[in-house]
Amino acid sequence: MKRKESKPLTVHFVRSVTESGRHYDATIRGLFLNVKQSGSKSWVQRVMIAGKRRDVGLGSYPAVSLAAARKKALANLAAIAEGRDPLAEKKAARQAKVVTPTFAEAAKTVHDARLPTWRNKKHGKQFMATLVTYAFPVIGDMPIDQIGREHVLRALVPIWTTKPETARRVRQRIRTVFAWAQAHVLIEHNPAGEMIDGALPPMPKVKAHHPALPYGDVADALAVIEESGAWPMTKACFRFAVLTAARSGEAREAEWSDIDIEKATWTISEKKMKAGKEHRVPLSNAALDVIEAARPHRGVTGLLFPSPRGRMLSDSTLSKLLRENGIAAVPHGFRSSFRDWCAETGVRRELAEAALAHEVGGVEGAYFRSDLFEQRRRVMDDWARFLDGEAGGKVIRFRR
Structure with missing residues (x-):
């Protein structure tokens, strides 16, 4: 020019x-x-x-x-x-001049971004519901870069000992929102991180005689584990065990050769079964999704859910996963949760016992020589739908 x-x-x-x-x-x-x-x-x-x-x-x-x-x-x-x-x-x-979002605005952004990645709508609702109830009243309207440890503690301390599982969940979700803010260079430190551990009172210890969760809380437990930063195959193994009502050892030992994708069946050999008898497990669509998600981690060992080193997950891995995420249950307890759900929703006793690979003794055991596989498939499908929130809280009745 x-x-x-x-x-x-x-x-x-x-x-x-x-x-x-x-x-x-x-x-x-x-x-x-x-x-x-x-x-x-x-x-x-x-x-x-x-x-x-x-x-x-x-x-x-x-x-x-x-x-x-x-x-x-x-x-x-x-x-x-x-x-x-x-x-x-x-x-x-x-x-x-760029407007810094409030915590509530940031949480909504994180929720919307993660929603397509969550396995069910219920999980997404739970993420926001806990924050709306426990975090928003304290820090919801505050600019996210103005929130300090003292504000986070103000939201957590009142429920830390009275509602320990909920408190852990709330903290984890608050931490997730601040992690997003860190990634977008809105804050330098995460005020819900390890720096507040020393300021939180000790949580009540899990009582030994309460190793299981009410079946209505199992979906929440799955959501908490899904949000955790644990090894993906550890989380997948836990979810698979819950969806199939299997023993944790059976899930950890599962191999690709045990799975028939076309028939949606998991066959556990007698060598891997506690009773020493082969057991077939019908796989719901949700269980098949877990298997499909595990495919990129398939290694030379053939294990369905390998450890980071390609070996079998240790017997303490799932227990540690639950403990570190504040879930008041042991892995085996989720089989009890499944059994309680069966009893409450009218699943016949012999179907529930067969799903758990329990031997039914006496005349009843002699009468049922079949493994009731196809009938169990319907039970496992309904269990998966219940965990996914599709049952809508309605009791499912099975005709005899």
Whole structure:
């Protein structure tokens, strides 16, 4: 673009000029009015910053008058003389104007982003419900970069000992929201992280005679585990064991060769069974989804759920997973939860026992020589739907 002869600009000239090009103002060094062929006009100042020629935009005309443009240009020259960078300062000021979201707004963003990755809608509702109930009243309206450890503790301490499982869940979800804020450079430290461990009172210990959860809480437990940062195959093994009502050892020892995807069947050999008798497990769609998700981790050992080193998960792995996530149950307890669900929803006793691979003795055992496989398939499908929230809380009755 052709440079026009430098001379002091006037208000009349600036208003009436139509010739395209750069019209320099001899009054202020580097200041010019840039006129485009379209007729639009804007103010620009050409300066030297740290030895480099830079153009600083001062705004469009007539929004910025000649007098205002000269004032801005003088301020830039003064800043440069002091060793400052007006372009960098302008960028910083623009970034400072970006509105920092409140905790509630950030939580909604995290929820919406993660919703497609969660296995069921109920999980997504639970994520927001716990935050709305326990976190939002304390920190919901606060800008996320203004929330400190003391605010997080104010939300957690009242429920930390009275509702320990819920409190762990709330903390984990608060922590997830702050992790998102860290990733977007909105905060430097996570105020719900390990730094508050010492300020939280000890949680009540899990009583030995309560190793199982009420069946209505199993879906929540699955959601907590899914959100945890545990090894993906550890989480998958736990979910698979719950969906199939299998013993944890059977799930840990499961191999790809045991699975028939087309027939949706898991066959556990007599060597792996506690009773020493082969057991067939009908696989629900949810269980098949777990298997499919495990496929990228398939290794040379043939294990369905290998450890990070490709070996079998240890017998303490699932117990540790539950303990570290504040779930008041042991892995075997989820078989009890399944059995309670069967009893409450009208599943025939022999079907429930067959699903758990229990031997039914006496006359009843002699009568049922079949493993009731196809009938068990319906039971396991309904169990999976219940955990997915599709049952809607309604009791499912099975006809005899």
